[in-house]
Amino acid sequence: MKRIKTDVLVIGAGSGGLSVAAGAVQMGADVVMLEGHEMGGDCLNYGCVPSKALLASAKVAYGQRHGAAFGVENAPGAVDYAAAKDHVQQIIAKIAPVDSKARFEGLGVNVIREYGRFISESEVQAGDTIITARRIVIATGSSPLVPPIKGLADVPYETNETLFDLRVKPEHLLIIGGGPIGIEMAQAHRRMGCEVTVIEGDRALGKDDPELAALLLQSLRDEGVVIEEGATAAEIRGKAGAIEVEAGDGRVFKGSHLLVAVGRKTNTERLDLDKAGVETVKGSIKVDASLRSSNRRVYAIGDVTGGMQFTHVAAYQAGVILRSMLFSLPSRAKTRHIPWATYTAPELAQVGLTEAQARDTHGEKLEVVRFAYDENDRAIAERKSEGLIKLMVVKGRPVGASIYGHQAGELISLWSLALANGLKMRQIAAMVAPYPSYGEINKRAAGAYFSPRLFDSALVKKAVRLVQRLLP
Numbered sequence: 093m094k095r096i097k098t099d100v101l102v103i104g105a106g107s108g109g110l111s112v113a114a115g116a117v118q119m120g121a122d123v124v125m126l127e128g129h130e131m132g133g134d135c136l137n138y139g140c141v142p143s144k145a146l147l148a149s150a151k152v153a154y155g156q157r158h159g160a161a162f163g164v165e166n167a168p169g170a171v172d173y174a175a176a177k178d179h180v181q182q183i184i185a186k187i188a189p190v191d192s193k194a195r196f197e198g199l200g201v202n203v204i205r206e207y208g209r210f211i212s213e214s215e216v217q218a219g220d221t222i223i224t225a226r227r228i229v230i231a232t233g234s235s236p237l238v239p240p241i242k243g244l245a246d247v248p249y250e251t252n253e254t255l256f257d258l259r260v261k262p263e264h265l266l267i268i269g270g271g272p273i274g275i276e277m278a279q280a281h282r283r284m285g286c287e288v289t290v291i292e293g294d295r296a297l298g299k300d301d302p303e304l305a306a307l308l309l310q311s312l313r314d315e316g317v318v319i320e321e322g323a324t325a326a327e328i329r330g331k332a333g334a335i336e337v338e339a340g341d342g343r344v345f346k347g348s349h350l351l352v353a354v355g356r357k358t359n360t361e362r363l364d365l366d367k368a369g370v371e372t373v374k375g376s377i378k379v380d381a382s383l384r385s386s387n388r389r390v391y392a393i394g395d396v397t398g399g400m401q402f403t404h405v406a407a408y409q410a411g412v413i414l415r416s417m418l419f420s421l422p423s424r425a426k427t428r429h430i431p432w433a434t435y436t437a438p439e440l441a442q443v444g445l446t447e448a449q450a451r452d453t454h455g456e457k458l459e460v461v462r463f464a465y466d467e468n469d470r471a472i473a474e475r476k477s478e479g480l481i482k483l484m485v486v487k488g489r490p491v492g493a494s495i496y497g498h499q500a501g502e503l504i505s506l507w508s509l510a511l512a513n514g515l516k517m518r519q520i521a522a523m524v525a526p527y528p529s530y531g532e533i534n535k536r537a538a539g540a541y542f543s544p545r546l547f548d549s550a551l552v553k554k555a556v557r558l559v560q561r562l563l564p
């Protein structure tokens with residue numbers, strides 16, 4: 093058995109682990125990083141990157157079929173599904189070097205391609221190596237949850253770990269789960285020429301603002317995606333090419349393929365957490381505000397903590413723990429400025445409180461400002477004028493933003509900045525956005541907060557009249 097001593101041991105080379113390792117080593121720490129499977133984790137190999145690449149293929153196919161309004165002849169937009177999957181793999185391969193063992197070794201990280209498991213409070217075994225570390229970071233991510241639905245184990249099904257390898261186009265894709273995975277993959281497959289039925293037990297996109305989620309769901313239904321809500325999958329029957337999903341209320345959905353997208357389970361089972369005294373809550377590693385576990389040497393970040401499960405959250409949390417691990421400075425993770433987006437067309441994005449949450453928290457003090465995309469000239473010019481931004485404002489400061497429309501995932505960043513820094517609406521309104529840009533939507537929405545104060549105020553009108561009379 094080999095023995096290594098290090099300052100920082102990172103378990104898992106996905107979005108969170110890679111960010112910690114890169115930051116720690118470049119600031120002078122000795123770093124060992126373990127990865128039992130693919131460098132880059134879920135995001136690169138089975139998550140964000142392949143899903144956005146497939147959506148890009150779908151967008152191109154859709155664009156070909158809908159050129160006429162722009163004066164470009166409609167084309168069949170015929171899709172070679174296997175070639176689209178080649179495109180997905182090419183995109184993964186293009187990004188992979190950034191997350192690779194070679195790059196991290198180049199930075200000075202000792203990368204060991206083995207699964208790690210605790211053997212004591214400060215030691216982890218990975219293959220034939222025992223690593224003793226001052227600080228240990230668990231960044232082992234999550235895997236698709238496959239619930240014990242009757243019959244599921246006896247039929248072929250896809251998860252996000254297999255879908256991007258499927259090369260034969262599904263004739264009719266059944267998707268259990270109307271969360272972001274289900275909805276993004278529903279639009280991608282519909283636009284690539286598949287029949288698609290989403291079977292959602294509750295409300296699809298249930299974490300988003302219901303008004304804006306409903307607009308997106310209607311738009312997907314208009315494209316031909318069948319979305320059945322309040323339909324909990326209770327039994328599954330059939331064989332390859334002919335699958336049936338029966339909902340608890342007796343509704344039966346038939347298709348050729350099945351995607352299970354009903355949430356995640358954390359990757360903790362290989363870690364032997366009990367040997368390290370690291371506690372879990374409902375399977376997720378229990379952490380305090382500084383992302384420390386019940387063992388003070390051990391931090392946990394990313395999906396394995398069971399909070400907001402996004403790549404940018406894992407990366408943000410990496411920054412939070414670097415401050416405390418390397419400099420022993422106090423550092424707390426916050427969530428109120430963390431945005432998310434669903435990358436359908438149009439997109440749906442959220443940061444801070446939704447309208448309902450803001451009303452619960454702030455009651456009568458809440459003002460909701462709305463601005464529609466159809467007043468934005470760029471959106472009109474590009475026929476992308478379906479969309480709406482809602483701002484939740486309390487005493488002149490935004491507490492949340494919800495956006496549905498083209499580039500909502502880009503526009504939301506400004507509101508994350510505002511929430512992160514406690515900016516006032518006045519400061520946002522002071523920004524100038526170039527004309528004609530989608531960015532003007534943010535500026536106009538901020539302006540809409542002031543319009544009634546300026547244009548409907550008797551006091552303002554009186555003041556203007558007075559000043560005008562006094563002017564030479």
Ligand SMILES: Cc1cc2nc3c(=O)[nH]c(=O)nc-3n(C[C@H](O)[C@H](O)[C@H](O)COP(=O)(O)OP(=O)(O)OC[C@H]3O[C@@H](n4cnc5c(N)ncnc54)[C@H](O)[C@@H]3O)c2cc1C
Nearest residue numbers: 104106107108128133134139140208233394395401402403
């Ligand atoms: C289909 C899909 C689409 C998504 N799209 C988006 C998106 O558009 N935007 C977004 O922000 N997020 C998206 N996500 C979520 C995002 O992928 C995750 O939030 C992110 O990858 C979490 O990072 P992580 O570091 O916690 O885990 P991961 O990136 O999963 O990395 C964990 C790593 O740890 C390794 N590991 C596990 N156990 C051990 C062990 N014992 N020893 C050593 N190594 C171990 C695993 O092999 C893995 O490589 C998507 C997810 C899916 C499934």
Ligand SMILES: NC(=O)c1ccc[n+]([C@@H]2O[C@H](COP(=O)([O-])OP(=O)(O)OC[C@H]3O[C@@H](n4cnc5c(N)ncnc54)[C@H](O)[C@@H]3O)[C@@H](O)[C@H]2O)c1
Nearest residue numbers: 269270271272273292293294324325353354355401433434
């Ligand atoms: N664009 C993005 O940022 C993006 C994209 C995809 C995934 N993700 C991340 O991955 C995570 C997992 O995504 P997800 O969509 O799998 O999970 P999710 O938890 O967000 O949604 C799962 C959905 O499945 C439903 N469901 C559960 N059991 C069911 C059953 N038996 N029958 C019918 N419906 C059932 C739930 O009601 C829920 O709406 C997300 O929470 C998100 O953090 C992010």
